[in-house]
Amino acid sequence: MNIFFDVDYTIMSMDGKIRPHTQEVFSKFISLGHTIFIWSGVGLRHKDIDRLELTEYVSGIFVKPVTEYETGIQRFQVNPRPDFVIDDHPEIVEFFGGYHVSPYYFKNDLDQEILQLFESTVKYFETGLSDSRKLFPNPNPNNHEN
Numbered sequence: 001m002n003i004f005f006d007v008d009y010t011i012m013s014m015d016g017k018i019r020p021h022t023q024e025v026f027s028k029f030i031s032l033g034h035t036i037f038i039w040s041g042v043g044l045r046h047k048d049i050d051r052l053e054l055t056e057y058v059s060g061i062f063v064k065p066v067t068e069y070e071t072g073i074q075r076f077q078v079n080p081r082p083d084f085v086i087d088d089h090p091e092i093v094e095f096f097g098g099y100h101v102s103p104y105y106f107k108n109d110l111d112q113e114i115l116q117l118f119e120s121t122v123k124y125f126e127t128g129l130s131d132s133r134k135l136f137p138n139p140n141p142n143n144h145e146n
Contacts, residue, residue: 001125002080003029004096006064006087007040007048009103011114017107018052025118026057032122039064039078069095083138086117090136097138 005011011019026036038049039062049055065072069092073081085098093100099117120132130137 001034001083002037003034003084003086004037004039004062004064004082004098006085006089006092007038007045008042009088009105010086010101011054011104012048012052013104013106013108015107016048016051018054019104019114020109020111021114022052023054023057025114026054028118030057032125035059035080037062037080037082041066064092066092084121094136095139097136099132100134100136 008014011022013019029036036057037060038045038054038058041064043063044061046061049058049061062078063076065076065078072078082096082098085093085096086101087093087098088101088103090100092098099121101113101117104111104113116132117134120130120135124130124132124135124137
């Protein structure tokens with residue numbers, strides 16, 4: 001699966017700190033055969049991804065459409081198409097399918113949300129089922145490439 005992570009308030013706080021366990025979860029997704037991409041409605045985030053020491057896990061960085069998602073992925077040349085989106089904004093998660101995380105505004109070493117999303121997501125990928133209200137199935141699975 002092509003898993004697309006948002007940056008601001010998803011994996012990075014407003015003070016520029018990485019959400020706890022992000023590197024660990026990126027590594028685990030990759031070990032299961034998934035591919036990690038970064039996108040942001042603010043623009044290309046190469047410097048932030050380098051600073052957060054995530055570059056080795058990331059296969060591409062894109063501008064994220066914040067409205068008109070289908071048109072936006074074409075306009076911003078997002079390729080491959082997202083199979084699963086992880087974001088603090090529910091609208092884009094509902095559109096593509098994915099996991100809606102609680103916003104990560106400030107550094108919090110006790111935050112466990114990315115570990116919870118990993119467990120729920122892996123269960124969903126393996127069984128097609130999830131008991132998490134934060135996980136939204138892909139509404140058009142035939143339109144996505146692996």
